[in-house]
Amino acid sequence: MNSEPSMKHGAVRDSVMLELRGLGVGVGERALIRDVDLRLEPGESVALRGPSGCGKTTLLRAVSGLVDPVAGEVLFRGQRPADVGWPRFRRQVTLVEQRPVMLNASVTANLVRPFRYGVADEAFPEERAAALLERVGLAPAVTTQNARALSGGEQQRVSLVRALLTGPAVLLLDEPTTSLDEAAVSAVEELLREEAGARGLAALVVTHDNVQADRWCDRTFDLVPYLTGTPSSAPGGAAHDSEGVP
């Protein structure tokens, strides 16, 4: 049965922040993953592990609601996204995709953009933006540069800062440090640990780096038992709760 995950970084847990209930995802009519039951508590980070092409990215996109799951549902603090309102849900459960997408504008314009949406309750936190950029190793001069002219690693960090600035409760991170050097990886991990400890930011992380998963995340969720078309994919009662714990 599911072992109660240990919290590595001292985050306080109270109720379930995000719940995947019998979630199945696929491409078109073809199911890739099915019957995933997973709970994420405040401040908790969970690494999603599975072979390449098994549907980890699709799973994150389904949690974010950018694609519909083929089965099951996602609950945020016990509420369905449609009840919360999709834009408000995504403000709280924010996907940061592996390939950062930048608007053809300055870094500042990219960071300000989410504060122009109707869902934004607050003004753009300029000082916090500067502080976060510095924390991930980006110099202040970067703010005036066109975001698309930055390197892949710089864009990845801008993308993360942009998501953090909106104050999400859960981050869905798809290979968030693939383009980063060792120092930047450490800086990003440290920042996310602090966010988890200070304000209970939870994270669902897709990473191929097992060492990183063990170092950073509170536990690992192995997707192999939930993959369709493999001998171990048959969804059974026990499998639902057999989350791998590092």
Place this chain on the structure above:
Amino acid sequence: MTDTVGALRLGFGDLAIATALVGVAGIISFSLRLGLERRLGLAALRTVVQLLLVGYILTWVFGIDNPCAVGGIATLMIVAASRAAVQRPSRTFSGVTWRAFGSLFLSGMVTTVTVTAVIVRVDPWYKPQYVIPLLGMILGNGLTGLSLCLDQLLESFSERKAEVEMELALGATRWEAAREPLADAVRRGMIPIINSMMVVGIVALPGMMTGQILQGADPLNAVKYQVVVMFMIAAATSVSSIMMALLVYKRLFTAHHQLRSDLIREKPA
């Protein structure tokens, strides 16, 4: 048109002289070995046959005194225009034709009836001599605008999918995420008519106005008609482009604020 002081009627002899002008072009082509004689001859023949056919059809149509029959012909014209409009873009999606039809139908009918019933005050307002050519001009321009708008939209929602989804993932509503591509597409659809309005009378005289003047109409009155026509086309083009953009938006974005770019498919080359 009411000020026409009498058109100089053309006989078949006059047409024969005009044909001789094309013949001269053919002789030049032959002597310079341009190899255009056959194509020029075929083009000239098609011009005569097609226009004669249209002439006979219009003579029959203009004799119709039944609003339902005029409406039927107008609907056929809109069907043809909507099919042409959706054929040009390199991408498509299921249900695109009826959306183009709806956009052209609304913009074309509202504008044409406004012009005939309110501005020109034709009696009866459905008089085919006015309704059919006006609707033809609206559809000719409207389908170009709609086609450009559609092409741009489908390209944006395919090529800029990641950008749109990035905005959705950060909490944008579907409208907020789609607004820029929609505005770009409507702007693109409007470019031809705005360009025409900017240079009308400077680069070239519009065909309808030239036709009226050749028929002996007062040039100032012909200008007034042309202004009405240009504004009518601009209004109809903008309405059809905007309506098409909104219908495409409604089709490609779900109530869950998702972009269904998978519904868009490339046409075979």
